[in-house]
Amino acid sequence: MTEIIVVTSGKGGVxxxxxxxxxxCGLARRGKKVAVIDFDIGLRNLDLIMGCERRVxxxxxxxxxxxxxxxxxxxxDKRLETLYVLAASQTRDKDALSSDGVRRxxxxxxAEGFDYVICDSPAGIEKGAHLAMYFADRAVVVVNPxxxxxxxxxxxxxxxxxxxxxxxxxxxxxxxxxxLTRYSPRRVATGEMMSVTDVKDILGLDVIGVVxxxxxxxxxxxxGVPVILNESSDASRAYxxxxxxxxxxxLPLRFIDEPKKGFFARMFGG
Amino acid sequence: xxxxNSFSTILITMNKPADAPRESALDIRFxxxxxxxxxxxxxxxxxxxxxxxxxxxxxxxxxxxxxVCLDLSGLERSPAVDEIRGVIEAVKRAxxxxxxxxxxxxxxxxxxxxxxxxxxxxxxAQRNETVPVLQPVVPQPQExxxxxxxxxxxTVRSGQxxxxxxxxxxxxxxxxxxxxxxxxxxxxxxxxxxxRAMAGAREDTTARVFCQEFHAELVSIAGVFRVFETIPxxxxxxPVQAWLEGDKLLFGRIGG
Numbered sequence: 001m002t003e004i005i006v007v008t009s010g011k012g013g014v015x016x017x018x019x020x021x022x023x024x025c026g027l028a029r030r031g032k033k034v035a036v037i038d039f040d041i042g043l044r045n046l047d048l049i050m051g052c053e054r055r056v057x058x059x060x061x062x063x064x065x066x067x068x069x070x071x072x073x074x075x076x077d078k079r080l081e082t083l084y085v086l087a088a089s090q091t092r093d094k095d096a097l098s099s100d101g102v103r104r105x106x107x108x109x110x111a112e113g114f115d116y117v118i119c120d121s122p123a124g125i126e127k128g129a130h131l132a133m134y135f136a137d138r139a140v141v142v143v144n145p146x147x148x149x150x151x152x153x154x155x156x157x158x159x160x161x162x163x164x165x166x167x168x169x170x171x172x173x174x175x176x177x178x179x180l181t182r183y184s185p186r187r188v189a190t191g192e193m194m195s196v197t198d199v200k201d202i203l204g205l206d207v208i209g210v211v212x213x214x215x216x217x218x219x220x221x222x223x224g225v226p227v228i229l230n231e232s233s234d235a236s237r238a239y240x241x242x243x244x245x246x247x248x249x250x251l252p253l254r255f256i257d258e259p260k261k262g263f264f265a266r267m268f269g270g
Numbered sequence: 271x272x273x274x275n276s277f278s279t280i281l282i283t284m285n286k287p288a289d290a291p292r293e294s295a296l297d298i299r300f301x302x303x304x305x306x307x308x309x310x311x312x313x314x315x316x317x318x319x320x321x322x323x324x325x326x327x328x329x330x331x332x333x334x335x336x337x338v339c340l341d342l343s344g345l346e347r348s349p350a351v352d353e354i355r356g357v358i359e360a361v362k363r364a365x366x367x368x369x370x371x372x373x374x375x376x377x378x379x380x381x382x383x384x385x386x387x388x389x390x391x392x393x394x395a396q397r398n399e400t401v402p403v404l405q406p407v408v409p410q411p412q413e414x415x416x417x418x419x420x421x422x423x424x425t426v427r428s429g430q431x432x433x434x435x436x437x438x439x440x441x442x443x444x445x446x447x448x449x450x451x452x453x454x455x456x457x458x459x460x461x462x463x464x465x466r467a468m469a470g471a472r473e474d475t476t477a478r479v480f481c482q483e484f485h486a487e488l489v490s491i492a493g494v495f496r497v498f499e500t501i502p503x504x505x506x507x508x509p510v511q512a513w514l515e516g517d518k519l520l521f522g523r524i525g526g
Contacts, residue, residue, distance in 0.1 A: 151428055154446045158427025202464075204425050204444055 002110035004117045005246070006136035006174075008160075010152030012123030014144045015181035018217055019239075020120035021049045022228035023140065026243030028083035029228075032115040035074065037105075038088035039132035040122035041097055047087040050077065051224025061089035064101030070108050079229065084114075094128040102131050125159060135165050138175040140208065140246075144182050145194040150202055153178075157203065177208035179242060184213040185258040196256050209242025211235050212255040305390075306333075307372070308361065309341035313353035315360035322364035339370045339390050348377040351384040358385070419455070426451055426465065433471070447487060456480065466490075475514050480524065484510035494519045 007020040017038075024036040037060060038046035047053040058073035063086070070086075077083035086105075089096065109117050121132035133139060139160050143153040160167070160174045167173045180199060187193040200207055211217075214235040220227035228239040234255050241251050310318060326333045338361055342349065349357075358368045370390040371378055382389045420434035422441045428448030432439065439453035442460045449465035451457055455477055457469045462483035470477030470492035479489050484505045488497050491514045502521075509524040 151448060154428035154448065157425075158430045158446075158449075161424065161427065162430070202446070 002106075002114050002117060003138065004106060004119065004136050005138045005140060006119040006121055006133045007140045007142060008121035008129060008133055008156055009123065009142040009149070010125060010129075010156040011144075011149045014142050014149050015211070015217070016123070016142050017045045017049055017120055018221060018227060019140065019142050019179060019181065019211075020046060020118050021226035022236075022239040023243055023246070024083060024116070024118045025077075025080060025226045025228050026240055027116050027118075027246070028077070028080040030243065030247070031082065033082040033113060034116045034118065035084045035086060035109050035114050036118040036120060037086040038120050039097070039128050040120065041088050041092055041094045041128055042090065043122070044088045044090040046120050047075070047085060048224060049221050049226060050085050052077070052085055052087075053224070056087045059087045059089040060105070061092045061096040063105055064096065064098065070105060070112075094122070094126065097128065097131050099131060099134065103135060106135050125155065129156075130159070130163060133160055133164055133174070136160075136174050137166065138177065138246075140177050140179050140242075141203075141205070142179050142181055143199060143203070145180055145188070145196075145199055147194070150194065150199055154203060157205070176205055177246070178203060178205045179209045179211070180207060181211045182213045183210050183256065185256060189258050196253065207253065208245045209238055210253055210256050211238040211242075305339050305369075306336055306366075307339045307341050308366075308368075309344045310357060311344040313345065313349050313357055315356040318357055319360040319363055322361065322366070326364055326366075334365055336366045337369045338366045339372055340368050341372050342378060342381075343372070349381070351381055354381055354385060358387070419458075420453070422451075425461075428465070445481075447485075453477070468495075469512075470514075479512040480510075482509050483507050489519070489521070491519060496521075 007016050009016050024034045028034045047056050052075045055075050058068040062068045063070050063073045074084040119132045122128040141153050143149050164174050188195045212234050216233035216235050217227050227235045230236050238255055244251050361368050370388045372390045378389055417437040419438035419440045422432050425443045426445045426449040428446045431450040434453035436454050438455035440458045444461040445451050445463050445465045447464040452468040452471050454472045457467045457479045459481040463481035464485045466488040467479045468490040469479045473492045475492045489512045496519050511524050512521050
């Protein structure tokens, strides 16, 4: 049974692609067969973050338009056996995507025995974002702990509850999860940033992960290695926890409290 | 026949040039007018005339020269122009006037063109969206009164709208910032109200807004509204109700 998970947010720059890359790596690392698709036609970011941009020959639009087979377009990850990337096209615009085409590709991935298909949604609520979420079974809504991101996520949750295939069928709809990124416990403590509880209360959803603000995320993106693979990073552990929770594990949230200062730091104000 | 639908109209007022020489010849304003909808299930003029006459007999003055919108959505197939012409004639003989058509289906545009009668399809779309469940089940022998409240159990998210026509609205979840809930009757929210709530959407000044946790952006009753840039501290987060006294919109805590 293939499960389709959309990673979406409404607002741009909150960490959708970083999250898509890390979740798909995390799932693949646990032995799942995973395909991650970039729906951001015209911009193409996922392949950079996955570190396979120089191996893109055919893309998602090529498959939809029948220029190549799905097998030709799927890029096999060099680090993880069971992970495949389907890149976005940089030379087309979002009108090249069609609902039928997307359905065909997803059906074919299901027939190929993929366990998970991660759909990396573009920002906004236009066609690309709509198609990325339309066939989803589950949604990971990426949100930064600030007002405008929370508001946009609320809007996206409204669309997930009404404008998706599952919502239209009326059989329970899309299962929704929240994932907070760029979380800074220090700034929450000083009242500059919304807390996990604030966001949870406003959106009324369970939190599947809280990824702390970390310099490792930027360097991971720049080097084309999804941050989850940088084992020494807190962000990596937070993403790995989120993967566990996606698979049904119950894990306590980490990295949401300000780290306690050590004895010497307290004594000498370090 | 269903109760009056409200829809936007453009009111054009003529001024006598002699009385007010400097003013323009007309004003164009948008307004809301109640409208009776007749949903037909047959195009047989005889059957329609019989039934309409029967109903009108119960309240002859009420329906006299009443403007009527023909709702064609109850028909099994798209009707021909002549059939609808017959229906309009039957409605006219019953003493009412057909001023528009509404339906969800295609083909109504052609009817509209051939019969020179506007399409008020707006209604239909709105009705489908807001009260889909009740359509087939509840016959409406009388006007508005007695309709059960529209129950909404899911969070109303930013950008979503819920409208309870001719009745109260009960929301058993949160109304998010940027969301809009509206009713012709009262609005009851058993959760936080962070968005907009409008009661008495068709000028019912006795309608009220109730909520469990008050953080509203806007509250309106029968068109009188108040925008909350900041929430008064004695209301913030508290159970609150809003009501009209004359032209004044008042707010108070519920239960002390």
